[in-house]
Amino acid sequence: MATDKMPSGVLPDTGASKGKKEKIRKLCLGLVLVGLIIYVIVDYSVPSLGNVNIVLSDFLAWVEDNPIEGVFAFACVxxxxxxxxxxxxLLTLGAGLVFGRALGIGRGVALGSFAVILGASIGAIIAFILGRYVLQDTAQVLFNKFKIMRAVDKAIESQGLKLCLxxxxxxxxxxxxxxxxMGLTAISLKDYTIGCLGxxxxxxxxxxxGSSASGIGDMKGNDEEQNDNTKDADGEESSSDNDTVFLIVIIVGAIATVIAVFLISWYAKKALNRILNEVELEENQDGKDLENCEGKLDEKKSNKDNVEPSKS
Incomplete structure (x- = not known):
């Protein structure tokens, strides 16, 4: 019967040839991404083209009319x-930009975050299963690149969920x-899936x-519209004050968010290092205990050998 666990430990080194193939694959993927980014920038910047802008506008309109379908479409991508x-x-920032422009910052952040978390979690589970049962060689090449994973692999069986988080x-x-x-480690699929909450x-x-950038862009667009229309001075001043307050709220919120994530990451890294150090100390202690036991056995054997001749 198949199980979702795999014994701790990793496969032998795959060699230089597979590492070379991995580099070629990454190079090809990088070239495709760079080409795509250049195309988007040029198309978006040149008014005579505008294909990206048309597609984006249509997609924004569709998301606004169909927010639920939009969430699942983005999650699939x-x-x-x-x-x-x-x-x-960039795709995560794009979720904030797209859903923020279509639905406003509040709903945009909520639905955009849900779409990303859903898509990333399902993709992560699929990649985990592929790494465990199908693409073990690729996973091994990646494993060898990150020394910290060797220490994690030793502790993952007893503290899999905590370490994954x-x-x-x-x-x-x-x-x-x-x-x-993670497909090469002994963590269970259940613990790995829950760990995606991290x-x-x-x-x-x-x-x-991303949504804040969208809000600032919309605010500038509204300012341009107001400048085109003739309004009384009081109306213009009130609108300008509201825009200033809105801008301050967005900037302060973005800074606070970045600081919060930094602190969470810092505390998590500190806790991770503590666990790995504890595992290393336990291993060293076990090694010393084993050496002491072997020493005592050798001593007993030596004493026994010395006693037997004297009896004879």
Whole structure:
């Protein structure tokens, strides 16, 4: 009967050839991403093109009319990117931008965060299963790159859930790589899945920043509209004051969010180091105890050998 656990320990080193293939794959993926980013920037900047702007406007309108469907559509895209090793930071900011513009900052942050967490978690679970049962060689190459995972692997069986949460809160290993690497450890699928909750603080922070940028952009757009219309001086002054307050709230909120995430990450890393140090001390103590036992056995054997000749 199959089980969702795998014995602790890792596969032998895969060699230089597989490492070379991994570099080529990453290079190709990087070139595709760079090309895509350049295309988006050029298309968005040149008025005569505007394909990206048209698609974005249509998508925003669709999300505004269909927020639930929009959440699941975005989650599917994020899930694919997670499994395919496509970095999700820009996509997370994009969730805040898209849902913030379509639904406002409040609902935008809530639904954008949910979409990212849902897509990232499902993608992380798929990558974990692939790393454990299908792409073990790829996972092994990644494992060898991060020395901290050797210490984590020794402690994961007894403290799997706690370590997984701490590693999510303090991402010392990149998110996409971590998903595959964990497939090589002894952590259960249940603990790994619950550990995905550790991505919540960072996700909400990124989505909020993206949504804040969207709010500032909308505010500038409203200012331009007001300048085109003729209004009395009192109306203009009141609107300007409201915009200033709104801008201050967004900036303060963004700074507070970043500080909060930094502190959470710092405390998580501190707790992680403490656990790993405890495991190392226990191993050293076990080694000393074993040496002492072996020494006592050797001493008893030596005494026995000395006693037997004297009896004869």
């Amino acid at each position: 994020y899930m694919f990117c997670t499994v395919a090793f496509i970095p999700g930071s 701490l590693l999510r809160l303090s991402p010392v290993v990149p998110f996409n790589a971590f998903n595959y690497i 991505i919540i603080p960072g996700t909400v922070a990124y989505v909020f920043i």
